[in-house]
Amino acid sequence: MAECHPVGFQWVTEAKQRGARVIHVDPRFTRTSAVADRHIPLRAGSDIVLLGALINYVLTHGLWFKEYVRAYTNAATIISEDYQDPEDLNGLFSGYNPEDGSYDKSSWSYQAAGNKKKVGEPGAESEGDAAEPHEFGAGGPPLSHSNVIRDESLQDPRCVFQLLKRHYERYTPEMVERTCGISADDFAYLAESVTQNSGRERTTAFTYAVGWTQHAQGAQFIRTAAILQLLLGNMGRPGGGIIALRGHATIQGSTDIPTLFNLLPGYLPMPEAGQHDTLDEYLDTIRSKKQKGFWTNADAYTVSLLKAWWGDAAKKDNNFAYDYLPKLTGAHGTYQTVERMLRDELDGYFLIGQNPAVGSANGKMQRMGMSRLKWLVVRDFSLIESATWWKDGPEIESGELRSEDIETEVFFMPAANHTEKAGSFTQTQRLVQWRHQAVTPPDDAQSELHFFHELGKRIRERLADSQDWRDRPLLDLTWDYPTDEHGEPEAEAVLAEINGFHVTGPDKGEPLSTFNDMRSDGSTAGGCWIYTGIYAERVNQAARRKPGQEQDETAAEWAWAWPANRRLLYNRASADPQGRPWSERKKYVWWDAEQQRWTGKDVPDFPVDRAPDARPDPDAGGPEALAGDDPFIMQADGKGWLFAPHGMVDGPMPTHYEPPESPIDNPLYGQQSNPSRIRFPREDNLLAPSALQPGSEIYPHVFTTYRLTEHHTAGGMSRFLPYLAELQPEMFCEVSPEFAEEIGLEAYGWATIISPRSAIEARVFVTERMTSLTIAGRRVHQVGLPYHWGVGSEAVVEGDAANDLLGLSLDPNVHIQGSKAAQCAVRPGRRPRGPDLLRLVEDLRHQAGLTVETGNARLTVPWNASEGQPKGKKS
Amino acid sequence: MEWPVFRQLRSRDSSGRGAAVTSKKTRETTPRTDAADTVVQSICPYCAVGCGQKIYAKDNRVIHIEGDPDSPISRGRLCPKGAASEQLVNSVGRQTKVLYRAPRARDWEALSLDRAIDMIADRLLEARKKHWEDTDQHGKPVRRTMGFASLGGATIDNEENYLIKKLFSAAGAVQIENQARI
Numbered sequence A: 001m002a003e004c005h006p007v008g009f010q011w012v013t014e015a016k017q018r019g020a021r022v023i024h025v026d027p028r029f030t031r032t033s034a035v036a037d038r039h040i041p042l043r044a045g046s047d048i049v050l051l052g053a054l055i056n057y058v059l060t061h062g063l064w065f066k067e068y069v070r071a072y073t074n075a076a077t078i079i080s081e082d083y084q085d086p087e088d089l090n091g092l093f094s095g096y097n098p099e100d101g102s103y104d105k106s107s108w109s110y111q112a113a114g115n116k117k118k119v120g121e122p123g124a125e126s127e128g129d130a131a132e133p134h135e136f137g138a139g140g141p142p143l144s145h146s147n148v149i150r151d152e153s154l155q156d157p158r159c160v161f162q163l164l165k166r167h168y169e170r171y172t173p174e175m176v177e178r179t180c181g182i183s184a185d186d187f188a189y190l191a192e193s194v195t196q197n198s199g200r201e202r203t204t205a206f207t208y209a210v211g212w213t214q215h216a217q218g219a220q221f222i223r224t225a226a227i228l229q230l231l232l233g234n235m236g237r238p239g240g241g242i243i244a245l246r247g248h249a250t251i252q253g254s255t256d257i258p259t260l261f262n263l264l265p266g267y268l269p270m271p272e273a274g275q276h277d278t279l280d281e282y283l284d285t286i287r288s289k290k291q292k293g294f295w296t297n298a299d300a301y302t303v304s305l306l307k308a309w310w311g312d313a314a315k316k317d318n319n320f321a322y323d324y325l326p327k328l329t330g331a332h333g334t335y336q337t338v339e340r341m342l343r344d345e346l347d348g349y350f351l352i353g354q355n356p357a358v359g360s361a362n363g364k365m366q367r368m369g370m371s372r373l374k375w376l377v378v379r380d381f382s383l384i385e386s387a388t389w390w391k392d393g394p395e396i397e398s399g400e401l402r403s404e405d406i407e408t409e410v411f412f413m414p415a416a417n418h419t420e421k422a423g424s425f426t427q428t429q430r431l432v433q434w435r436h437q438a439v440t441p442p443d444d445a446q447s448e449l450h451f452f453h454e455l456g457k458r459i460r461e462r463l464a465d466s467q468d469w470r471d472r473p474l475l476d477l478t479w480d481y482p483t484d485e486h487g488e489p490e491a492e493a494v495l496a497e498i499n500g501f502h503v504t505g506p507d508k509g510e511p512l513s514t515f516n517d518m519r520s521d522g523s524t525a526g527g528c529w530i531y532t533g534i535y536a537e538r539v540n541q542a543a544r545r546k547p548g549q550e551q552d553e554t555a556a557e558w559a560w561a562w563p564a565n566r567r568l569l570y571n572r573a574s575a576d577p578q579g580r581p582w583s584e585r586k587k588y589v590w591w592d593a594e595q596q597r598w599t600g601k602d603v604p605d606f607p608v609d610r611a612p613d614a615r616p617d618p619d620a621g622g623p624e625a626l627a628g629d630d631p632f633i634m635q636a637d638g639k640g641w642l643f644a645p646h647g648m649v650d651g652p653m654p655t656h657y658e659p660p661e662s663p664i665d666n667p668l669y670g671q672q673s674n675p676s677r678i679r680f681p682r683e684d685n686l687l688a689p690s691a692l693q694p695g696s697e698i699y700p701h702v703f704t705t706y707r708l709t710e711h712h713t714a715g716g717m718s719r720f721l722p723y724l725a726e727l728q729p730e731m732f733c734e735v736s737p738e739f740a741e742e743i744g745l746e747a748y749g750w751a752t753i754i755s756p757r758s759a760i761e762a763r764v765f766v767t768e769r770m771t772s773l774t775i776a777g778r779r780v781h782q783v784g785l786p787y788h789w790g791v792g793s794e795a796v797v798e799g800d801a802a803n804d805l806l807g808l809s810l811d812p813n814v815h816i817q818g819s820k821a822a823q824c825a826v827r828p829g830r831r832p833r834g835p836d837l838l839r840l841v842e843d844l845r846h847q848a849g850l851t852v853e854t855g856n857a858r859l860t861v862p863w864n865a866s867e868g869q870p871k872g873k874k875s
Numbered sequence B: 001m002e003w004p005v006f007r008q009l010r011s012r013d014s015s016g017r018g019a020a021v022t023s024k025k026t027r028e029t030t031p032r033t034d035a036a037d038t039v040v041q042s043i044c045p046y047c048a049v050g051c052g053q054k055i056y057a058k059d060n061r062v063i064h065i066e067g068d069p070d071s072p073i074s075r076g077r078l079c080p081k082g083a084a085s086e087q088l089v090n091s092v093g094r095q096t097k098v099l100y101r102a103p104r105a106r107d108w109e110a111l112s113l114d115r116a117i118d119m120i121a122d123r124l125l126e127a128r129k130k131h132w133e134d135t136d137q138h139g140k141p142v143r144r145t146m147g148f149a150s151l152g153g154a155t156i157d158n159e160e161n162y163l164i165k166k167l168f169s170a171a172g173a174v175q176i177e178n179q180a181r182i
Ligand code: SF4
Pocket: A004, A005, A006, A007, A008, B044, B045, B046, B047, B048, B049, B050, B051, B074, B077, B078, B079, B080, B081, B082, B083
């Protein structure tokens, strides 16, 4: 955090000065480790073993926060009798389909009250569609109703609590030592620190940078931490939580108002062909009117969005122009798109402040893909490598591409920067902050707002006379925004549309104040329901700047946080079931019995007048069904999910699998890697064999990638700036003294790092910051690689790109690539130039006997087809 | 009498490290920010901490960027990236003119902004049409185009992402992605 979010780290420092203990778990020693109470290095990719062992520690030592867990989580909920655990199935859950790697999740369901039926999801279930969880939106998946069976004693062997206990039984300190390389002493220190700092009086927070997501089961890493935090009562309370430290100024905003294939604004799913063919089908799949919580109003959010986009053309009798939305057929993520480029199926590509030639995994696939496009538009400040690969990229040097053969037209469109336009960024804790414009952009530079508005205008002009129904969505689009004298649309007018407004009635044209104002009858419009309120009373709330020093620690009048300016989500959980603060020290939001209202230091994240003892009919559905002790108001049963009956495609509880390339056998199960991961078995994406399989000795070392304070991701905003380039001028690899000695690497000399995809060179930094670990009895060396450099000739500093080494395997939940743990070979000296480089990579592939099948088997346990489950088990 | 010792006595600078020893140059030096004719509150464009910035400009040119002490997040601090952000505006390496690379060309050529947008609009419509799909393989309506894609969004504004998603979705494009997937 000190390394990549330095100014945010000042608060950790403050906390430490007040007595907080700071523990840094990371393969490398960073500026955070330097000031932490203890740095605990682990083997990249072994996180679930460590976190699972913490869960096991909490459960076996009875250290869970009893009142919190009983009241606020689904610990007591009974799961279907058909559920089988990886303990029974050698690493798989029940319902696995070896054909496509998907799970039929019906056996993970809650047992329904009153009969033997399960609490299924209301709509059809997609078959093996890996994009599924995001398609449920932020609220997670729906339940058909919230009338579930609970065993409050937590003794029933089929209740979540007992299933959890059994699931993590073998995640012991010994297993941690063997798998993660963490000593028993370090583990005990960590476990004691975390548990002693949780409870009524204290809370523990987990912070992670998004490297945690970049694993073939990254989403499950984070879920493991979520389970632990729920058990310790650290969710929805001040100083608790799991804090995602995101890497870009508004990567949060670009998820909320998403430029993502599977989402519409406000985490509404993009419709999928065959499942969401009509508006009713769509709405039925994302919410059941009988479940609890605020997702039941998804119809109002959806219709308001359609009204915002298509105005008068969105009418009741055409289902509010729902048909205008394009439909998905499976995953259309960035890596699937690159595959389509390589098959010559994509003509054009817009890059908007993004440098995939350097920043995306398997850089060669990215660049080769771009060379097959008809046209490419790059919008950026400088001539980044994604704009120049056709003249000075690595494939030009190696001879794989020749400029005069590349047909791609490239448009470089200069972008306005943050000082040259007004608009809002959403930072990592959902705070939307407005930037005022300081100057106008120079020369041809334009904001995205200006460029895309203009592009839209010209496209619409060209189609103005069209009678084709396919063009109606473009022609009916609401696209008139007020502009300034330079033609720049007013960003605040767009913000007002995002906020939403009344379409009819006495308040016609006035902004909505909260998303509760949204209606499903077409009387309201609004572009992103979770942002409603940001323009309440025609005031740009994101531009509020009451100085921090004049406010309390919540600083509620600095900018605006979604939803409803809430600074801490699920803050009902900061009070006990009766509505009293858990302790004076951790007082945050509580029930004021006199006023009959929730009150406190923040906007209560709960129906404000719902008394703690309220017990509405669970079948009532929606917010009305929330009991007074259901703090997780976006979940279908109002509870925090220790066990996720739906929503995760690869298991209801996180289970350790080895990364697709790993130095060891999975010590826990016969199943080696995530059986649901998304694979790309291709000649240009070969994987190294894992563990002790033949050929694995060719790529014996683990490498991981990361950032440095002085650079920013693929370097587009840092390697082109003289100040920053001077601070970190050269690509390097970090290696331990032991490893350097073993293979003869010279400090400040060169090393060549070779993976099955490519080979790069880097300066050698011999340092104890990298730790060699003993894993499963073997010495495992880890190589650390910053990924900021790329090959080109325009930046102030250039260097080989670490991402070129990475292969593609994606997390099945979120389609993010595993890029934090992979295997490589390391040799002293510089890499060969030209075609010799390709020969070196090919030689090693040959020696290791790689084929497209290597490392790509979904199942590594024998399958018993007649029983529909794996044979035998490993214990 | 400009002897140093007198100056020291006169200005009560007994250690001789203060006013008594300032040079003319130092006395004439003023903060860059004094020359600014506008200052606006902004936000750092790098990581998601969201530090506050104050942007000083003169004659429509950014002359200085510093941390905003009012921000409850950053309390006036900036890290090396935020502190370097003035160079995002004024660095010589910045490319402010449209460039065009024709098929098989070995170098860039100049192109007007207006013409570039026209060419992009034409190409987008052509790709959209060529790769249009009314239905999927099961005959279910998809009403979309697979002809073009976009990547990016984590460094631009919410309002900008909103317009991009809105326009591209209306055009039938579904392959719209950003850094959050990476
Ligand atoms: S100044 Fe540094 S820590 Fe603050 S937002 Fe910018 S990059 Fe992040």
